[in-house]
Amino acid sequence: MxxxxxxxxxxxxxxxxxxxxxxxxxxxxxxxxxxxxxxxxxxxxxxxxxxxxxxxxxxxxxxxxxxxxxxxxxxxxxxxxxxxxxxxxxxxxxxxxxxxxxxxxxxxxxxxxxxxxxxxxxxxxxHGPQIAEWVIMMNLVHSHKYIYLYELQNKKEWEGITGRAVRDKVGQRVGILGYGSIGRQVARVAQAMGMDVIAYTASRRPTPESKKDNGFIVPGTGDPDGSIPSKWYSGLDKPSLHEFLKQELDLLVICVPLTKDTTHLLSTDEFAVLQQSNPNGTYVSNISRGKIIDQPALIKALETKQISGAALDVTDPEPLPSEDPLWSAPNCLITPHISGSxxxxxxxxxxxxxxxxxxxxxxxxxxxxxxxxxxx
CATH class of the missing domain: 3.40.50.720 (NAD(P)-binding Rossmann-like Domain)
Known part of the structure; x- marks a missing residue:
């Protein structure tokens, strides 16, 4: 289509x-x-x-x-x-x-x-199909504690109690920051899993026509008419962004392009808003560009458990130097900018x-x- x-x-x-x-x-x-x-x-x-x-x-x-x-x-x-x-x-x-x-x-x-x-x-x-799969995969790896389970397998240890702490996705909320083709396919898959989807765009989308996807669409994917989100937020100012981040997000997916306005769009104040809204911890997934997140602020948010974890296919810089502290930040999964492959x-x-x-x-x-x- x-x-x-x-x-x-x-x-x-x-x-x-x-x-x-x-x-x-x-x-x-x-x-x-x-x-x-x-x-x-x-x-x-x-x-x-x-x-x-x-x-x-x-x-x-x-x-x-x-x-x-x-x-x-x-x-x-x-x-x-x-x-x-x-x-x-x-x-x-x-x-x-x-x-x-x-x-x-x-x-x-x-x-x-x-x-x-x-x-x-x-x-x-x-890029929607493959990146949406990456987003959901990494979120499930985190929520189902798969890294820990894999380590148990390597040690040939059986610990069934681990699975009792898993919360399935039904009723959880995903906030998609940048509702383009990638965000729309994430929304489609998340909705199929029973999640509530809310969207954020730079400009307002008040009419059904304005919510449509007017770009290239891989057949059978995405949200062509923009009907999936239960709520739609917008704006280029911090108060508008914070209102979106206050919506008790279980998963935040960053899909905005890198511009002067989006550089370090998420920093110390934004992680504080996420924590106040969801004390259980928002999981942050970035498939856009590394500079959209203030990386030192992200590391601190992970270390202080302001967020539950992060999945990053992009970093600042790339390749990420071996001595960068992001590599050892807790509950952080990093892949080398391959989610679009x-x-x-x-x-x-x-x-x-x-x-x-x-x-x-x-x-x-x-x-x-x-x-x-x-x-x-």
Whole structure:
């Protein structure tokens, strides 16, 4: 399912001799995406695709990618995750840069982002299923005391009394801070487990139309019409955020993009509000960006049991240095920014590009266009 997005309308355009030149600079071999690429080329016979493999798996090759200048000089569309040409003047024909990432915060200081008006699109919407599974998995690992049970298994010890302290999820409340595609799939799964869901967004969503998801949606997932949350909170000010955090949350899922306004959005005061609202302890799950949480304040909140624990797929910085105290913070589970990974990632990302190729051909609004002023 794909809903109409809010990007600019783009007239039908073609490159030299009626062809559209697509340059892909991606961190996996072309053969990984052969099936979907062939489908796209069959649908768009005038599309000429050039593929450059950016090997990000080999640390020695990072930042050493060399893309022939003649490829990006005649490109009409660029598909990439991290690589960009040095500036907009060297890509005179480019009318869309399709990032195969959920956000664009990693390029906000690049001249193309700051000094050009080239439309930038993301693949927001493809990460919901796998990240929602990670969020629920980590929360269950915590609540079912699985780490302790696994240690018992390694010691070949049988201690059935451990399970008596487990509280199932029915009737518990999850607060989703940032109700985009990822948050909506978390909501869908949490609701299926019997949890109450409340949502928080920067802007108000007072009407049914305003609550709809207008981005890319993996079929059969998410909350397309925004009907799952029992309550909806909003605002860019601290009092509004605190009102949301006061709702006795058992699980807080952080899904907001990293911007100037969201940097250290959760700090000492916010952890105090969570503790006052739920003395049993809120479990904090961050799958967004590490800098959204004030990390020293988080460590203190864990050490003083202001919150019951944390699951972090993102940290500040990344990679997290071995000497960082976060590694040894109590009740803290850390994974190396992998919650968005899935074997079908490239296929779904190309589906977003395919939809934008259709919209470009038909002169319609492009999908997932970045608002440079908002930062996402």
């Amino acid at each position: 794909v809903a109409m997005g809010g990007g600019p309308e783009v007239p039908q355009q073609k490159g030299e001799k009626g062809r559209t030149h697509l340059l892909c600079v991606l961190p996996w071999p072309q053969k990984v995406s052969e099936k979907i690429i062939k489908e796209i080329q069959d649908e768009f016979p005038n599309l000429e695709l050039q593929y450059v493999h950016e090997n990000l798996e080999d640390p020695s090759q990072r930042l050493k990618i060399e893309v022939p200048e003649e490829l990006y000089k005649r490109a009409d569309i660029i598909a990439t995750i991290k690589w960009l040409p040095p500036n907009a003047s060297v890509i005179p024909n480019v009318e869309l840069i399709q990032f195969f990432s959920a956000g664009s915060n990693h390029v906000t200081q690049h001249p193309i982002y700051k000094d050009s008006k080239i439309p930038l699109s993301t693949v927001s919407g493809i 899935t074997t079908v990632y490239s296929e779904r990302a190309f589906q977003v590009l395919r939809e934008n190729l259709r919209r470009r051909r038909d002169g319609c609004k492009l999908l997932n266009i970045v608002d440079r002023k908002r930062g996402y």
